[in-house]
Amino acid sequence: MAKKQRMIVVGNWKLNPPTLKEAESIFTGIKNGIKDIDVKVVICPPFVYLNELRGLFTKEKIFLGSQDISSESKGAFTGEISAEMLKNVGATYTIIGHSERRAKGETDADVAKKVAVALKAGLTTIVCIGEKERDERGSYLGFLKEQIVGSLKGVPRKFASNIIIAYEPVWAIGKGKEAVTAHDLHQMTIFIRKHLIDIYNTAAASEISIIYGGSVDEENAELLIADGEVDGLLVGRESLNPENFVKIVKVVEK
Ligand code: 13P
Numbered sequence: 404m405a406k407k408q409r410m411i412v413v414g415n416w417k418l419n420p421p422t423l424k425e426a427e428s429i430f431t432g433i434k435n436g437i438k439d440i441d442v443k444v445v446i447c448p449p450f451v452y453l454n455e456l457r458g459l460f461t462k463e464k465i466f467l468g469s470q471d472i473s474s475e476s477k478g479a480f481t482g483e484i485s486a487e488m489l490k491n492v493g494a495t496y497t498i499i500g501h502s503e504r505r506a507k508g509e510t511d512a513d514v515a516k517k518v519a520v521a522l523k524a525g526l527t528t529i530v531c532i533g534e535k536e537r538d539e540r541g542s543y544l545g546f547l548k549e550q551i552v553g554s555l556k557g558v559p560r561k562f563a564s565n566i567i568i569a570y571e572p573v574w575a576i577g578k579g580k581e582a583v584t585a586h587d588l589h590q591m592t593i594f595i596r597k598h599l600i601d602i603y604n605t606a607a608a609s610e611i612s613i614i615y616g617g618s619v620d621e622e623n624a625e626l627l628i629a630d631g632e633v634d635g636l637l638v639g640r641e642s643l644n645p646e647n648f649v650k651i652v653k654v655v656e657k
């Protein structure tokens with residue numbers, strides 16, 4: 404586990420929900436449910452809800468993040484949203500390199516550029532990595548190594564404490580899929596940490612949190628945290644159900 408970090412649970416709402424009213428209701432449900440809990444909770448809604456949702460919280464327990472950012476800071480880049488803009492509407496975190504963005508053509512080089520921009524702007528950056536499939540001879544480990552190195556290329560060591568690596572194997576994400584086993588997750592956290600040490604050094608690598616995402620629910624959360632040796636969880640579907648999400652946060656707190 405990374406040193407002295409508070410446990411973290413991140414909710415990635417993806418392209419949900421369809422209305423601001425629903426977004427406010429889910430957010431309020433989560434906020435009320437985690438009042439006395441000592442876990443960092445980050446909600447990453449679609450961009451358009453950030454500004455409204457930040458008006459709903461008062462305590463330093465729940466944070467907002469974006470699901471992506473532009474690698475550009477301003478200018479003629481139609482459809483893009485910059486790190487600075489996101490900070491101005493209440494985001495303190497950002498997810499970068501989610502497999503659903505990589506599936507749309509985002510490369511490791513694109514990810515690395517965005518990560519550097521986000522960190523420079525002061526956003527805590529959740530960098531997603533994960534293999535599409537596994538094979539018995541372990542060639543997915545080579546793919547993952549390249550993804551870790553490529554996604555952090557040129558990202559200075561001084562930002563280590565603001566970097567979170569989210570291990571999200573693509574085969575475990577979404578409806579009808581199953582989370583990784585806690586045993587395999589533990590192996591992956593060691594593998595990722597080893598490569599972080601190679602890229603930076605032992606001290607810097609120990610400041611980087613490693614979290615897991617992919618079909619997390621209240622049933623598997625406990626084992627994933629306890630035996631997987633991760634510093635937190637990145638939750639998709641279950642983060643849209645306040646009751647279930649709060650249960651996951653409570654499991655993590657234990
Ligand atoms: P699910 O929890 O819905 O499998 O999604 C995981 C994910 O992609 C979070 O970023």
